[in-house]
Amino acid sequence: MTDSFGTRLRRAMDERGPLCVGIDPHASLLTEWGLNDDVAGLERFSRTVVEALADRVAVFKPQAAFFERFGSRGVAVLEKTVEEARKGGALIVMDAKRGDIGSTMAAYAEAFLRKDSPLFSDALTVSPYLGYGSLSPAIALARESGAGLFVLALTSNPEGGEVQHAVRADGRNVGATMLAHLAAENEGEEPLGSFGAVVGATLGDLSSYDLDINGPLLAPGIGAQGATPADLPAVFGGVLRNVLPNVSRGVLRHGPDVGALRESAERFAEEIKAAVALV
Template identity: 80%
Template sequence: MTDTAPAAPAAPFGTRLRRAMDARGPLCVGIDPHASLLTSWGLGDDLAGLERFSRTVVEALADRVAVLKPQSAFFERFGSRGVAVLETCVAEARAAGALVLMDAKRGDIGSTMAAYADTFLRPDAPLFSDALTVSPYLGYGALAPAVELARESGAGLFVLALTSNPEGAEVQHAVRGDGRTVGSTMLAHLAAENAPEVAGGAPLGSFGAVVGATLADLSAEDLAIDGPLLAPGIGAQGATPADLPRVFGAAVHQVVPNVSRGVLRHGPDPAALRSSADRFADEVREAVGRG
């Protein structure tokens, strides 16, 4: 064993994501070991249950889905030992070929934002992930340390822009002095990050937005950011793959639908988890015309 740090990915995140979705289907499956799911799997709400849950999901799905999205909070609640389980989960998922999107929704300023970026986006970090969710509501410019490190390391970001939770509207739909909403402003920033002169003409940019699949009307939004659109809300929250063309319109081919409970509720049987994920991926392919 050597002390050599792992190399950064050979291709930018957006390029790797496009390849993964083309090969495995456009689907992201969450790893959300919250107490009710652990109980429904017959597991304890404890470290042993956390380990069993996360390992089962990774072993069942990491070799077949494009993206796995661990929700960091459900691991952090067990303290340092829970974070150690998360480290193993990330490493094993990436080793099996899945891209890992860390759902941590970090957002801060200055050196603190830089430290968050180091935690998840530096290739030699124990929690290095292919991409990270971030919150821009201290100002998009405050995300600069994460943007810079993601670009340097070949990782990606998903910025909260138009989320599906009802509370988000009071911030995201607020109108700025220039007449644009805050959410629209975030989309414009991401389009600039993915511009060919900045991103080098990759097939898909590495800087994406979180845009809820449950939102009724996005016709006023410019979703052509040349980057991925992470779309939570498929499955248990009520949206279906068939809704995607209506919600996202011409940008539907950039969408990465996220399913969590809709797949995870079929555990702990690995075959049932695989069957559910395959079914969602097939439905998405059919809906967006990538069959």
């Protein structure tokens, strides 16, 4: 029987440290690496990141859009990237932010959460803003496949506040409502639930929110967006051990040199470890 995503993630974070590295082949990054903005450049970029880090980081987070922009050939590179990263021992959180209703949501889930899919991922980012209940097909398939979800709750982009901070009739805002739904999904799960939230590392003091959802908290915003590992205790407090900090450009800009990529990732990993030890 396959361990749940929460179990696999807890083990990976404890063994390798809680660093998630994004695989975000921006056109500008390809150029910085001396690569063409084409499928060959995409393939070289992704292969180098996986070669450098798959045997040492807990999680990779490929951003699906940067592969999809090249059409079917780009998606083929994404499939290969997922396959090779998994061989190296890294877990895959597919950053696709899918969100829809009914059979369409079910089809998105099939693409990324069905075990025999070429893009099967350990977890998928999803948007709940057609209503949390619209995620039901993805939740059901994730449970069946031993996978997980990361639900957008309190994101690091400034535009997110107009939706996530909107106050419901019961006085609780939308972001807090999403956290409460996830806590219910994870109730009783050990050592960690499989249904996490995306909570930005740039948001400052979140003590007014109950972040203890018994599940992982994916924390983008470190590096290029301005947050540092030292900021994590002030944002996440007592749940910091369940936080999966994501760094993308902060690591990737050191390529294509494999050694430099490794050094950068190790430096972030050590800074995160030191921050967690403070709580």
